[in-house]
Amino acid sequence: MIWNETKECMSREEMRNLQSARLRKLVDYVYHNVEFYRKKMQAVGLIPSDIKGIEDIEKLPFTTKDDLRDTYPFGLFAVPQSEIVRIHASSGTTGKATVVGYTRRDLDIWAECVARCMTMAGVGRNDIVQVAYGYGLFTGGLGAHSGAEKIGAMVVPMSTGNSQKLTTMMVDFGATAIACTPSYLLHISEVLAANGMLDQIKLKAAICGAEPWTEKMRNEIEKRLNIHAHDIYGLSEVMGPGVACDCEYHAGLHVCEDHFFPEIVDPKTLKGLPEGETGELVFTTLTKEGLPLIRYRTKDLTSLTRETCECGRTSARISRFKGRSDDMLIIRGVNVFPSQVEAALVNVEEVTPHYMIIVDRVNNLDTMEIQVELNSEYYTDEIKGIEKLTKKIGHVILQALGLNAKITIVQPGALKRSEGKAVHVVDNRKYE
Numbered sequence: 001m002i003w004n005e006t007k008e009c010m011s012r013e014e015m016r017n018l019q020s021a022r023l024r025k026l027v028d029y030v031y032h033n034v035e036f037y038r039k040k041m042q043a044v045g046l047i048p049s050d051i052k053g054i055e056d057i058e059k060l061p062f063t064t065k066d067d068l069r070d071t072y073p074f075g076l077f078a079v080p081q082s083e084i085v086r087i088h089a090s091s092g093t094t095g096k097a098t099v100v101g102y103t104r105r106d107l108d109i110w111a112e113c114v115a116r117c118m119t120m121a122g123v124g125r126n127d128i129v130q131v132a133y134g135y136g137l138f139t140g141g142l143g144a145h146s147g148a149e150k151i152g153a154m155v156v157p158m159s160t161g162n163s164q165k166l167t168t169m170m171v172d173f174g175a176t177a178i179a180c181t182p183s184y185l186l187h188i189s190e191v192l193a194a195n196g197m198l199d200q201i202k203l204k205a206a207i208c209g210a211e212p213w214t215e216k217m218r219n220e221i222e223k224r225l226n227i228h229a230h231d232i233y234g235l236s237e238v239m240g241p242g243v244a245c246d247c248e249y250h251a252g253l254h255v256c257e258d259h260f261f262p263e264i265v266d267p268k269t270l271k272g273l274p275e276g277e278t279g280e281l282v283f284t285t286l287t288k289e290g291l292p293l294i295r296y297r298t299k300d301l302t303s304l305t306r307e308t309c310e311c312g313r314t315s316a317r318i319s320r321f322k323g324r325s326d327d328m329l330i331i332r333g334v335n336v337f338p339s340q341v342e343a344a345l346v347n348v349e350e351v352t353p354h355y356m357i358i359v360d361r362v363n364n365l366d367t368m369e370i371q372v373e374l375n376s377e378y379y380t381d382e383i384k385g386i387e388k389l390t391k392k393i394g395h396v397i398l399q400a401l402g403l404n405a406k407i408t409i410v411q412p413g414a415l416k417r418s419e420g421k422a423v424h425v426v427d428n429r430k431y432e
């Protein structure tokens, strides 16, 4: 399956043979180039020749986000730094980011995978694609950008944050496709409606992802904008957007499984689950050079099928995501772990480690409030002091998460104490 020959697919057997050959090569590659994997394999008495094909994948150890954090920043890279041509990063579970490195070939394959996804969404060389994912360390902007360029579309690199400009350009340029988070697209539809511009747009398709959304939300987007909206999935550790995407039948997301081998495991026992059962999605990157990952635990919950899709594609499909097996939140497309907030607040001596994150959705945009308890030694009635402290904490949070939050300082002892596992998050967003 390549981006401009989407209907010419390998048989399941051909795919399995290709995956087996690539897995053997990968295991040999990481054994000789990444100390972390060599040690992990040695610990269980494995040598590369023990892996004969994809059926042996379960013998291999898992990789987690903590492994990336523990080897921060470049410890899992398999090539010298001179071979790395791009870095991206996403939130780690505590203050440190997880850093991803790409070789020139990794970038080419990434663009190819995104191009396949855009092709599934009906985007071609005559299209004008507005990319309204964030550009920068986040993989969304540059990832979508390269894929759209690869198919020869005209790319408008909008990034996020200026909806008025985006809608004006959408009309003026006659944009026919947009790539952004689904919640942002709903917001854009409101801006268009408010400006009376809905009937002036030429949009046909949207490629939305980076956060959980529902069929109901897709229907709403499609109805408001009179377009087809497609679900694109990915994660920076594995590559970025373009790991999987849904076709016109919207019957699950087709995985680019010649590059990313998917498994579903029980998140508690880590045993493989049969097709159709929901569990944690695990990926092995079959062709990556810079940061190859073996059995990376995504923490995303979904199920898998290898039945041929009505569209004719034979690739494995994952169902729409059913949540995560950890406490990661996605706020305005940014990954947030409550532990990051905690780690940031520890450095502010005027407050205690008691906090509550309240997430909501207003006008289809996520909002985040962080309630923080004042340390009794600093308790004061003085409004000015509180204002200054609120600003200081807002800055600390912005530095730590890359997100603005409304900070509310509450009196010592005001936040409810939990008798069991502390509850730090109230998520009022509805995903029905």
Ligand code: DLL
Pocket (backbone or CB within 6 Å): 090, 133, 138, 139, 140, 208, 209, 210, 211, 212, 213, 231, 232, 233, 234, 235, 236, 237, 240, 241, 242, 298, 300, 321, 324, 330, 333, 335
């Ligand atoms: O969000 C990459 C991406 C960019 C995907 C643009 C799609 C479009 P991270 O910031 O590393 O990478 O976040 C990855 O976001 O593990 C999921 O929990 C969630 N996620 C991504 N796409 C979807 C989706 C990018 N279509 C994490 N549906 C993943 C549900 C998604 N969740």
